[in-house]
Amino acid sequence: MLRDIQLSQVTVTFLVSRRVCVFLKTPSFQLFQSSHGQRGSHNPPPLPSLGLYLREEVDDQTFLLRSDSSPPRSSPDSYEIIPWQIQSRGSSPSVADLRAASEPRALLSEPEGIETRFMNFRKDQTEKAPVEPLEPNHGEEESSVELRMEGVRSSADCLVSLMASALMFLKQLSCIYCTLLCLGNLSSVNSKEDHRDAGGFQADVGNPDIATLASDPVEVAALGRPLFPGMLYDCRKDSFIPGVTLWEKKELEVDVDTRPLPKTELHFRASDSLTTKSNLLDVSASLKASFLGGLVEVGGSAKFLRDSKSSQHQTRVTMYYSESTRFEQLSMSHLGKITYPQVFDQKTATHVVTAVQYGAQVFMVFDRTVSGQEDKQEVEGELNVMINKIPLFSVEGKGSLKMTDDEKKLAESISCTFYGDIQLEQNPTTYLEAVELYKKLPSLLKNSQKSVPIKVWLYPLYLLDTKAAQLERDISTSLVSNMVDITEELGEVERSFNDLSRDSLVNAFSDIKERLHSFQSSFRIYRSVFLKAVGRVLPSIRGGAMEEKSLEDILNTHRSSPFTATKLNQWLTEAKTELQLLRSFTKTLVGIQIEDPAHLNSIFLDFGIDAVVCLTFTSLKYEDPSLSALNEFLKSDKFQVQDGRKVPLQKRFVTEESGSKWFNDPDVILKMRENLSLFKSFSEANKVEKRIRFIISAIADPSSPGSSIYLYEKGKLTNKHFQPLSKPPPPQLTIDRGTSMSLKLQKSPVGETVKFRVEYKQIKAGSAADKDWAIKESPHEAYTLDGLDASKPYLIRARTVGIVGVSEASDTISPIPLSARPTIVGGAKGSEVTLRTSAITTIRKFIIHHTNLYMGYHLVSGIQVVFSSGERLKVGTIEGITLQEMTFDDTDKIIGFTLWPTADNNRLCGIEFKVAKGDGSVSAPSTKCASMGQPTTIDVKSGRVYGVTFRNQNQLNALGFYFI
Structure with a gap:
């Protein structure tokens, strides 16, 4: 036992x-x-x-x-x-x-x-x-x-x-x-x-993987590095050792096995991810980790690894072309005879390059920017089709291509970036230049004398001498995948930031620009510190001085930091919301400039300006807790490593809720909308006033959250809460004497009214809505407008006058003089209604509806009138069969108009127009009932109309037009 x-x-x-x-x-x-x-x-x-x-x-x-x-x-x-x-x-x-x-x-x-x-x-x-x-x-x-x-x-x-x-x-x-x-x-x-x-x-x-790492050869992508057979390589740092070899240079040139290796590859990729790029360059997971950690300096075509889209509005397709030429390897005579064995004692390298595959690689990156009116997915599809067509286009004559007009138009919007292992007189920058280069690539890349290392094979030095350094362990694929995911997420954050920073309003408002700059600075510093921390532990883990947990701790520190993609994107979303609100406020103020507070003095020094009215955003400057958390984290140096162990976190970083920011407060937004409405109407009412200047600016003022209207007089701020005059109610007509009218004027609901302004003009054919107004001023609310022509119609409106500027004009009133009232033909029963058009216009379409009575007897029940101004008037009952539709074009002119009542004068019975056509002919479209009374001929004057009067009792009884 x-x-x-x-x-x-x-x-x-x-x-x-x-x-x-x-x-x-x-x-x-x-x-x-x-x-x-x-x-x-x-x-x-x-x-x-x-x-x-x-x-x-x-x-x-x-x-x-x-x-x-x-x-x-x-x-x-x-x-x-x-x-x-x-x-x-x-x-x-x-x-x-x-x-x-x-x-x-x-x-x-x-x-x-x-x-x-x-x-x-x-x-x-x-x-x-x-x-x-x-x-x-x-x-x-x-x-x-x-x-x-x-x-x-x-x-x-x-x-x-x-x-x-x-x-x-x-x-x-x-x-x-x-x-x-x-x-x-x-x-x-x-x-x-x-x-x-x-x-x-x-x-x-008991771990067989370590034995495998120490004894197995390694295949590594060259990535534009000057690697050659016999060069020493440190797999712990993924770096080559220049100037130090195991053999004399002349020994390396002898017995080198060289053989041709012809191979051509062509690929197209629409993805911009690091994984896709790494797969094209055949980059292993371990080398990918070293690249992310900053241990590998790429060159030539491999610079493509660092090229990423700069905008979310950018579509991209990459073309990859590769040509392999030859393969070189050391022989056993080299490995059996070491000239400088003392190199093993230095322990600076773990492997030696024993074989190299030569060739050349080319990447052409095609980009197209998607405008706001285009569908991104559709644009991506079009770009993909165009790039995949490059091998199919034939070149004619002096480089011209067989392309359709649509393809040529699309090609003009495509840019090209070139990365390659060959030297060109001029790199292609457009789609057409890229197509021309593609046709030359086979001849350019097949020159073996100009080939560069594409892939190398490394042999462990430990198998040559046990005193040499060796690779103790490698980084697990799952950790490398996590590193790539984090890097890709941070890349997405950077693209979102770039789009936001290009907004024109960023430069207009310095407070927003300052916050974005702070975010960008913290983001760049953090990404650099994070990747350096990764690069710092990779060699120690591979060399056995640290456990893989050191890298896990760095990734976990990132996940618990305020620099996670989720938190960064949340901040960018809020910043975008803030800019969108500011844009919605400012885009309606056409022609009004946004001025930086530091430049206001240059406006005040203009002696031609008496007053400056400024829509001031007062809450753009604030302490952002999220940005403070980013700065605090960077100062804490959480990625510091001591004795192979991460320094424990002393404090959790908790950011405040964003609800306290101005753009998240509904009450503040409502107040800002009110100020915007007042400022807009006031600025439009005074746009012809040369001595009043209207601007937009941002000045911090916690006492007025959101916005306020500042008034500067003679360069001095006189009112931080200026209330411009709002639109007053229309004047009320109290007495109409024909040649004079008594009016009651009304003050503006908002703002201090100092006096009144009455504006009036005759209604004339062809008169513009904002011209030919006569102006009278009165300090009193009761005002008599005299000197009028009793036979002419007038438009009358009013404004209020304040200490600075005048208000927006009120709605107009149009008293119709007795002599100008139309002749109404038809029955006397029913309520009389007058409808006015907003402008003097012509008739474009006249639709007549009728009522069927017994024995085929028809009466006009209603009409529809469509004017050239686009307005439509409906009179009477329009349900029923359409009797007739009369259409007039721009060259037609009404020269006569006749109305018929019924024989008993109780209803409207007939309508007839006399129209002079553009070709000189005259037509008379009409509709008439069976029992007509005496016709009434109407004076059409210029043939232009501005209203209609009718009597209605369920159906149309009588009708008259206002001609001018």
Whole structure:
């Protein structure tokens, strides 16, 4: 059975039995011995590594006490007992069986009657204590040894102690063989002990991945770096070592195996992600991590890795063209003869370049910006089609292409960026230039003399000399994927920021520009610090000085920081909301400039300006808690690493809610809308006043949240809460004497009214709405407007006058003089209604509806009139069969109009127009009932109309038009 003995610092289980088999494999020889003759014929197992193996067979089960250190590594750090099921007696463990036990602690099962322990021989014991031997127990068939040591200096010391005790006190044959085998192992152990890293532990010997990393060749993308066969490479930093080699230059030029490797690739990609770019360049996950961490400086075509879209409104398609030319590799004569072996002692490199694939790569990146009126998905599809057509276009004559007009128009909106391993006289910048270059690529890239390294193969130096540095571990794919995701998310944030910063309002309002600048500065610093922190730990993890947890801690620090994409995008969304609100306020103020507060003095110094009315945004300057959190995090240096462990977070960064910002307050928004309405109407009413200047600005004023209207007089701020005069109610007509009218004027609801202004004009054909107004002023509300022509219609409106400027004009009134009232034809019953058009116009369409009575008798029941101004008047009942539709064009002129009542004068019976056509002919469209009375001819004057009067009693009874 197995006996377990507890030592002071080390627990050792040593097997001594007639059934013990001891195996030892070294680089030069292999020994085997068994205490049973029938077992001695077994062939030793093909052990995968150098180490000491003790096998105990109990009830057809074999348990191996294994010291497994991957060759050619230093002495073992740990031992383990591995259960191994024997399929048939006499079988031996295979390489697969031993490698399957890669997790010692997980495999420490204890069959009945057998105790197991996991043991570590630690190097941090500084002194070797004397061994206290024990008297052997001769009463037991299966003997054991108990070793007591206060400390051990190394695993080699432990082996010496084991040999001394076994030889001196047990004196069994199996122990003598064990001692001999231990002596053979000591030579290898001691030769490697001095080359251990004084500050760290050996990797867990139960991990077969470490052995694979140390011994397997590595395939790496060159990425524009000047790599060549024989160059040294450090996989811990993913960097090459210039100026230091293992061979003389002339030796590297001899016996180099060179062979052609023709290969052409053409790919199109619409994705702009780092993963897509890395796949095109065949970048491994490990190299991708180094690139993100800033350890790799790319060149040539590989600069494409750093090219990302700068805007969310940008569509992109990439064309990748690659041509391989030749393959070069070192021969065995190089590897067997090292000129400068002292390079191994320097430990600056882990691998040597043994093979290089040469060729050239070209990337052409095609971009198109999507305008606000275009559909982004549709534009992406069009761009993709155009780029995929490049190999299909044929070149005619002097470079002209067979393209349709639509394709040529689309090609003009496509830009091109070139990244390549070839030198061109001029890089293509347009779609047409890219097509022309594509036709020349095969001849440009097939020149092997101008080829560059595309891919290299690296051989571990540790396989050439055990003193060389080696790659202890690599970064897990999942962590690299997390790093890429974080980087891509931060890239999306940057694109959103770029779009926002290009907004014209950003430069107009310095407070917003300052906040965006602060955000950008913090964002750039953080991204640089974050990636540098990643790049700082990668070499230490790969070299074994740090655990992978160091990188996990950096990623977790990012996730708990205020720089996560979610939080950054939330801030950008709020900033965008703020700009959108400001735009909605300012876009209606056409012609009014936004002025920076620092430039107001230049306006005040203009002696031609008496007053400046300023719509002032008062809440644009504020302390942003989110930006404060970003700055505070950067000052905390949370990515600092000490002794391989991240400094613990001392404080959580909690940002305040954004609800306190002005654009999230409905009451503030409502007040701003009121100020905007007053300012807009007041500025439009006074736009012809040269001595009043209207501007927009932003001045912080917590006493007036949102906005306020500032009044400056003679360069001095006289009122921070100026209330411009609002639109007054229309004047009221009290007495109409024909040649004079008595009016009652009304004050503006908002603002201080100093006096009144009355504006009036005759209604004339062709008169513009805002011209020909006569002006009268009155300090009183009661005002008599005289000097009128009693036979002419007038438009009358009023304004109020304040200390600065006048108000918007009131709605107009239009008293119709008795002499100008139309002649109404038809019945006298029903209510009389007058409808006016907003402007003097002409008739475009006249639709007549009628009522069917008995015996086919028709009466006009209603009409619809469509004017050239676009207005439509409906009179009477328009349900029923349409009797007639009369249409007039721009060249038609009404020169006559006749109306007929019924014979009993109770209803309207007939309508007839006399129209002069543009070709000189005259037409007379009409509708008439069977029983008509006497016709009434109407004076149409200019043929233009501005209203209609009718009497209605369920149906149209009478009708008259206002002609002018």
